[in-house]
Amino acid sequence: MKYLKTFAEKCNGCNTCMNVCSQLYFKKDDPEKSAIQVSPAGKNSYTLSVCDQCRVCAGECPTQAISVNKMGVVLINKNLCINCLACVAACPTATMMTYRGGLVPFKCIACDACAKECPTGALKIEVKEN
Amino acid sequence: MSANERKYDIEKIKDAHKVLKEFTYELKPVVRGYNDRTLYINLATLEIMEKPVPAEMKKKFIGGKGFDLKLLWDAVSGSTRWDSPENEICIATGPIAGNTNYPGSGKSIVTTISPATGIPIDCNVGGHFGPYLKFSGFDAMEIQGKSDREVIIFIDGNHGKIQILEAPLEAVNSHVLAEQLHEMFAANEREKQHVSAVSAGTGAEHTWIGCLNFSYWDKRRKLPRLKQAGRGGTGTVFRNKKIKALVVKYSGLTGKSNNPVDLETLQKTGLKLHKEIISLDDKQCQMRTIGTAHLVEIMNDYDLLPTKNFRYGSHPEAVKLASWVWKKYFTQNVPDGCWFGCTMSCAHGVDNFELKTGPYKGHKVLVDGPEYETVGGCGSNPAIFDPEAVIEINFYCDTYGIDTISFGTLTGFIMDCYENGILNKERCGGLEMTWGNWRAALELMHQMARGEGFGLVAGKGVKYMQEYFVKEYGADAQFLKDIGMHGKGLEQSEYQSKESLAQQGGYYLTNKGPQHDEAWLIFMDMVNNMIPTFEKKAEALHYFPVFRTWFSLQGLCKLPWNDIEPANNAENDEPNKVPEHVQNYVDIYNAITGEKIDKKEMLRQSERVYNFQRVFNLKMGHGKRPDDYPPYRAMGPVTVEEYESRAERYDTLMQEKQGIDPQGKSSEEKIKILRKYREQQYESLIDAVFKRRGWSKDGVPTVEHLKKIGMDLPEVIALVKKHL
Numbered sequence: 080m081k082y083l084k085t086f087a088e089k090c091n092g093c094n095t096c097m098n099v100c101s102q103l104y105f106k107k108d109d110p111e112k113s114a115i116q117v118s119p120a121g122k123n124s125y126t127l128s129v130c131d132q133c134r135v136c137a138g139e140c141p142t143q144a145i146s147v148n149k150m151g152v153v154l155i156n157k158n159l160c161i162n163c164l165a166c167v168a169a170c171p172t173a174t175m176m177t178y179r180g181g182l183v184p185f186k187c188i189a190c191d192a193c194a195k196e197c198p199t200g201a202l203k204i205e206v207k208e209n
Numbered sequence: 210m211s212a213n214e215r216k217y218d219i220e221k222i223k224d225a226h227k228v229l230k231e232f233t234y235e236l237k238p239v240v241r242g243y244n245d246r247t248l249y250i251n252l253a254t255l256e257i258m259e260k261p262v263p264a265e266m267k268k269k270f271i272g273g274k275g276f277d278l279k280l281l282w283d284a285v286s287g288s289t290r291w292d293s294p295e296n297e298i299c300i301a302t303g304p305i306a307g308n309t310n311y312p313g314s315g316k317s318i319v320t321t322i323s324p325a326t327g328i329p330i331d332c333n334v335g336g337h338f339g340p341y342l343k344f345s346g347f348d349a350m351e352i353q354g355k356s357d358r359e360v361i362i363f364i365d366g367n368h369g370k371i372q373i374l375e376a377p378l379e380a381v382n383s384h385v386l387a388e389q390l391h392e393m394f395a396a397n398e399r400e401k402q403h404v405s406a407v408s409a410g411t412g413a414e415h416t417w418i419g420c421l422n423f424s425y426w427d428k429r430r431k432l433p434r435l436k437q438a439g440r441g442g443t444g445t446v447f448r449n450k451k452i453k454a455l456v457v458k459y460s461g462l463t464g465k466s467n468n469p470v471d472l473e474t475l476q477k478t479g480l481k482l483h484k485e486i487i488s489l490d491d492k493q494c495q496m497r498t499i500g501t502a503h504l505v506e507i508m509n510d511y512d513l514l515p516t517k518n519f520r521y522g523s524h525p526e527a528v529k530l531a532s533w534v535w536k537k538y539f540t541q542n543v544p545d546g547c548w549f550g551c552t553m554s555c556a557h558g559v560d561n562f563e564l565k566t567g568p569y570k571g572h573k574v575l576v577d578g579p580e581y582e583t584v585g586g587c588g589s590n591p592a593i594f595d596p597e598a599v600i601e602i603n604f605y606c607d608t609y610g611i612d613t614i615s616f617g618t619l620t621g622f623i624m625d626c627y628e629n630g631i632l633n634k635e636r637c638g639g640l641e642m643t644w645g646n647w648r649a650a651l652e653l654m655h656q657m658a659r660g661e662g663f664g665l666v667a668g669k670g671v672k673y674m675q676e677y678f679v680k681e682y683g684a685d686a687q688f689l690k691d692i693g694m695h696g697k698g699l700e701q702s703e704y705q706s707k708e709s710l711a712q713q714g715g716y717y718l719t720n721k722g723p724q725h726d727e728a729w730l731i732f733m734d735m736v737n738n739m740i741p742t743f744e745k746k747a748e749a750l751h752y753f754p755v756f757r758t759w760f761s762l763q764g765l766c767k768l769p770w771n772d773i774e775p776a777n778n779a780e781n782d783e784p785n786k787v788p789e790h791v792q793n794y795v796d797i798y799n800a801i802t803g804e805k806i807d808k809k810e811m812l813r814q815s816e817r818v819y820n821f822q823r824v825f826n827l828k829m830g831h832g833k834r835p836d837d838y839p840p841y842r843a844m845g846p847v848t849v850e851e852y853e854s855r856a857e858r859y860d861t862l863m864q865e866k867q868g869i870d871p872q873g874k875s876s877e878e879k880i881k882i883l884r885k886y887r888e889q890q891y892e893s894l895i896d897a898v899f900k901r902r903g904w905s906k907d908g909v910p911t912v913e914h915l916k917k918i919g920m921d922l923p924e925v926i927a928l929v930k931k932h933l
Contacts, residue, residue, distance in 0.1 A: 080419060116278025138542060138543075138544070139544055139552070140544065141544045141546055141549050141550065141551075142402065142428065142549065143428050143429070161309045161462050161463060161464065161549045162309055162310070162463055162464025162465075163309040163310060163464065163479075163483075163549055164310060164464075164476060164479060164480050164483060165483055165544070165548075165550055165552045167483070168480055168483030168484045168486075168487050169483075169487050169552075169554060177476070177480075179473050180472060180473060182463060182464045182465065206309065
């Protein structure tokens with residue numbers, strides 16, 4: 080499956096990835112609307128949280144709004160989603176995202192946009208066994 | 210593959226429809242959880258109309274069963290019987306219902322004058338019908354009158370159209386009918402999820418224990434699932450009106466379909482409970498993997514699992530019906546919520562179950578359940594310890610539209626009468642109704658569905674059979690009264706209340722008969738000894754029935770209240786109330802409606818409706834102290850063998866509580882002594898409970914109390930005055 084691999088040790092906390100992600104999908108620089116989250120984990124160290132395409136959410140979805148594409152990426156069909164947020168609760172990595180007032184959750188779809196812009200090479204699209 | 214493995218021609222069935230009446234209405238959004246209108250349909254006159262919901266009705270009755278009871282009260286008189294044309298089937302949701310954020314928010318409440326009790330019965334049921342009805346434009350619907358032909362009522366919630374259709378060719382039994390209806394009313398596979406049907410079955414036609422099946426489409430199994438409005442004969446009234454089905458179709462559901470005032474609080478509160486369930490359920494009740502059937506071995510261990518018509522509370526073979534057995538039968542790892550967004554997900558099913566008897570013998574079917582009550586009723590109580598027999602009984606009960614609880618309890622009663630020589634093979638129409646004979650139990654049910662033989666007698670319930678056996682066979686009336694497990698005409702649900710005075714009250718000091726909807730105090734009383742005095746028992750028998758009523762005002766399920774608890778719940782002063790979850794309910798109610806209630810006002814909302822229902826019973830000629838007594842078997846040992854099975858407990862009790870030395874006394878003597886004591890205890894309990902509830906010694910709500918709680922409608926006050 081295709082997924083965004085993170086290298087937290089390379090991250091400098093510039094938040095470029097969050098900016099790129101929220102701009103791309105919400106047309107807004109808003110950390111709350113980024114599928115990747117950078118958070119401080121001590122002096123000059125950061126935690127990177129992003130979906131690893133594990134599919135637990137798909138099993139929880141009551142309307143089968145969450146599916147897996149040919150590349151192994153987990154996708155949400157907004158037309159089928161009834162906004163229950165069960166997937167958000169079920170996500171073992173807390174990377175099925177929601178924001179205040181938002182109805183449909185969102186997540187990383189391994190689009191590579193953030194990785195391309197990351198100045199330190201802390202993000203990379205990779206493929207692993209399902 | 211079709212559930213019933215039988216091909217049917219949907220087009221042919223559809224072509225046979227004749228539109229008897231069509232009605233159009235204006236589509237409007239739900240605002241703050243309400244439509245402010247209800248739907249009225251009369252099957253005799255074919256009248257269809259919408260009724261406004263006055264502000265006063267919302268204030269006094271809130272929604273759900275409150276609305277049902279108000280509509281039903283206005284529709285019937287004191288002389289209305291279950292099969293009178295003016296009796297209604299009322300179905301409502303409630304302001305919170307249909308939200309997809311908070312688990313357990315998809316319940317419909319069905320109310321009618323019960324054939325079993327002659328007073329209102331209300332059932333809280335899952336499935337998608339209620340929420341779809343709500344988002345189609347109606348807070349409740351009432352169906353009055355009787356049709357002279359088989360009909361389906363179709364509500365098209367996206368186009369504002371209602372039809373009464375003559376429907377001669379559809380199946381009657383629910384597992385086939387629901388599949389036909391989902392296919393017929395959906396334009397394609399994807400639309401099947403937007404359809405929900407209410408149906409009964411052939412068993413409901415010939416018995417007084419008919420239930421209603423509320424469907425929802427299971428996308429993964431590609432079959433309809435069925436949830437039951439089980440108690441008190443709702444399906445019987447439905448079929449008596451010649452209704453084959455109600456169908457609603459609605460698409461467009463979102464997380465804000467209720468137009469809540471405060472979506473953020475609703476989402477936040479729902480998400481908190483989702484997380485609690487997902488992280489703690491495995492360590493707590495295992496609702497997500499086993500559902501309510503997790504209770505079987507717990508009840509057996511605590512001597513509370515009814516066996517042999519409630520004689521005993523445990524059985525060595527009960528282990529064959531334990532939770533781990535059901536876990537293997539239930540298909541795992543599928544979201545089994547009966548409404549969207551319910552992560553409690555307890556509506557488990559057995560897939561591809563091959564039937565061994567009856568008209569569908571050899572078919573591989575999907576069975577909804579069994580849940581705990583079905584295991585207790587159709588398993589341990591008639592001493593049937595074969596899990597596959599229980600699954601098969603469960604399946605046929607559902608598809609025939611028969612209540613598993615009443616069926617289980619009445620079957621136990623029949624087997625008890627059989628063992629005691631009151632019944633025999635001849636009197637049972639050739640059936641050997643011996644303990645554990647599941648083939649005979651199933652054949653009895655097939656007779657009910659065919660409307661023949663002993664099934665016609667048995668299907669009228671325990672109360673009817675008591676009178677029938679005395680009249681026809683000269684049976685001992687007192688003995689039958691003692692062992693017939695019903696109250697007000699409703700069969701008792703599946704907990705052994707013998708050693709818990711509070712649960713005796715929980716079952717029999719109720720508005721509708723011995724069910725587990727109003728109060729379930731066994732653990733508090735018997736296991737944890739938290740309510741030792743009459744006053745404490747009375748307080749619990751005030752608080753819990755009133756609190757639990759609130760779920761059915763709102764269209765909520767009770768299970769996410771206390772079948773999951775916050776990790777720190779035990780640290781609360783009153784852990785049995787699960788205070789954090791009660792606050793959740795206050796918060797989501799306020800978030801949807803924009804009201805600003807607190808926990809006190811929440812109880813007041815319920816108390817109004819609870820008392821109204823008590824007065825409704827009075828209107829129907831019941832609802833007083835003499836209606837509130839249990840059969841003695843619910844209170845203590847009727848027979849020597851029952852006494853001796855718990856002799857140590859009873860002897861100690863006699864010595865300690867009554868100051869009587871049991872030494873040298875025969876079991877018969879000791880039974881009498883114990884009985885006198887327990888019956889006195891129950892009288893004292895009634896006094897304490899009625900006082901706490903604001904009722905007279907005779908069980909009538911006083912005028913002062915009704916005024917205090919705001920249920921002082923002129924017709925209510927006028928009615929109680931006649932009885933005070």
